[in-house]
Amino acid sequence: MTALAGQERGLIGARDVTAVVTGLGVVAPGGVGTESWWASVLRGHNAIGPVTRFDASGYPVRLAGEVSGFTDEEHVSGRLLPQTDRVTRLALAAAAQALETAALDPARLPDYAVGVVTANAAGGFEFGQRELQALWSRGSRHVGAYQSFAWFYAANSGQISIRHGLRGPSGVVVSEQAGGLDAVAQARRLLRRGTGAVVTGGVDSTLCPWGWTAHLAAGGLSTAEDPDRAYLPFDAAARGHVVGEGGALFVVEDGDTARARGADALGVVAGCAATFDPAPGTGRPRLLSAAELALADAGITPADVDVVFADAAGERAADRAEAQTLTALFGPFGVPVTAPKTMTGRLLSGGSAVDLAAALLALRDQVIPPTVGTRRVADDCPVDLVTGAARPARLRTALVLARGRGGFNAATVLRAAR
Template identity: 70%
Template sequence: MTAPAPAPPVVTGIGVAAPNGFGREEWWRATLAGESGIREISRFDAARYPARLAGEIRDFDPAQHTPGRLLPQTDQVTRLALAVADEALADAAVDPAALPDYAAGVVTASSAGGFEFGQRELEALWSKGGRYVSAYQSFAWFYAVNTGQISIRHGLRGPSGVLVTEQAGGLDAVAQARRQLRKGIRLVVTGGVESALCPWGWVAQLADGRLSTVTDPDRAYLPFSADASGHVAGEGGALLVAEDAAAARERGAETYGTIAGYAATFDPAPGEGGSRLRDAAELALRDARLTPADVDVVFADAAGGTAADRAEAEAISGLFGPNGVPVTVPKTMTGRLSSGGASLDLAAALLSLRDQVIPPTVNVDGPGPGLTLDLVTGKPRPAALRTALVLARGRGGFNAAMVVRAAD
């Protein structure tokens, strides 16, 4: 006899910082309107680099969101993360101080940590000497810095951590939060926020040759298209407030939906087998006790490279059948945000379930030859939505899939 599944955790708060809108509802409005935040980099002079476009957040004033004492201690990525966490907790209408000690934690994902802060301090080291390096460099660059600063700011002293699995990290962090909730924690702030738009970070992203060098913002990132030429990098992401369902119900919290299923796989070494993304999707559905027929929309990883896009398209059409489920890529308006990308897709999936609409994939007319995907392009598509599947792949072979369902 099969044991009953534990009640899935619920999402009660969402915070967002994205290149096409700062704040949850502004970003969602822009996303449904098809407004892109991809443009030429302004943070530094990129004229000498082969790739010069990015999804850059331009309407963020750190001084309006970050306490003055923290400004010299923090990188852009942490200032963004603190603002996003504030929004998520306010949206959840929860006062962390009212919770029992150690009842709430923080689990985030990161791929780069505080790259811009690190570059500045290394420049000081090389040009002036060690005594000119800030003591805050000891933690401001670190992958776990967002988790730590959010925890300190809000007194979240429960189990916490950080996941480093590149683009897959935004889902892996939420999955780790789910594990903590199953162990008895009441609430976890979770997701990913990323920012590495500085020369040092840019060189790191250029190194693997996957960034698009196209200079037209409307043609640079065209996943699943015959004209795909790589991806555009960006900054930002989303943080969610995930709660134990009973605890959320006890305090009368409104919910966006449930985290119903999750799985992760790892690709074999090149030449030793193909992508295991489909395995991750199948395992996530099994974890949610659902079938492919239950899925109403897929938020694709959409790497933007011909081979990677084909592998994902084959995984989706192999699982759901040719053109078997609507597929969307709202990150065509933001670029790929490393650890922040999948959590932003997760936020989009939950808001799609709330509003019963699928956001569009912009600048792509349709899938390329041989790709049998029902790609939502041009404008939002109203639909009856109950279940969404979010896919993510991180460089190095990480695959993650998460199933979210509408609130009852």
């Protein structure tokens, strides 16, 4: 028991808390709203397609996972529209869903009872691009005052807090794809310090020329033009990933408090861990330490895990490393593995949050969503990848894995509520 697990139990004033998820909101490629998106996932609907949010014809990569059917004016007031980037509008919609499904009315609670911790990896890229264009084409007087905060990573947390009057502890986590898991871990720490409930998760959106240029510079993108063959984790033909937008937000609260107010729990956040990449030459693959620590934090062994939601990089070396982690924990083909993000693309901080959402709903409905695109699992990736169609299964415990650029690794253990 080291690192995260030990630190959380050693917090000054920390109390023993069972962190349960009572609210969930998803805005992602394939569906605006949790149940709409989940139905799309279970159908195996691939929401990746040609970029429509800007003209991508001159770029070597022209596919993305876009949130279609999202009308900004339906989720954000006219007063707030000029102050916010698209990512914040998506986050506000997801937060409203999460609070509604949790049946949690912050106005009925003490002032500092509910906090907000979200993850965001890029800030308001589209907003910032517009302001930069105004600066260089028309001059500084045409840059609006909202540029001072609308681009910022913490804008989502701030705007959610303002809209719902959430005055408890707040913050933002920046750890790229691992961020959605890291934010939930931070929310659980806040519960242990006495906060009643936390709105948490991750949302990102970078589908604009400025964001696209950053993704291209970072590398790892698939240049395929067929959406069904662009993002193929663990496949021998894997050639990179596809970028998407959106994410998921949750209401996480103390289990005793949730029961006292009659709230239904979707699941339990049983274990969390975060690590950096192992030192070169150690021979340990990325994710292994994070996974081991999360299992230890949950008080379980690999034999207790019923399904793994993989990070699924879609790059041959990264896929091999994740397969090595899974083999070290469970043995070859030892546990069902899935990557529903193949239907949405990688959503930066929103990606691992959406995987958490999928894991919670899989536990609820006793079904493992499929991985689409991947046809032949590579010989050097001996994992039991769920492909083709959803797989019914008896599920009690799920392990969710995520890796972020810069060496971030995170793992979360979820347990069924009943």
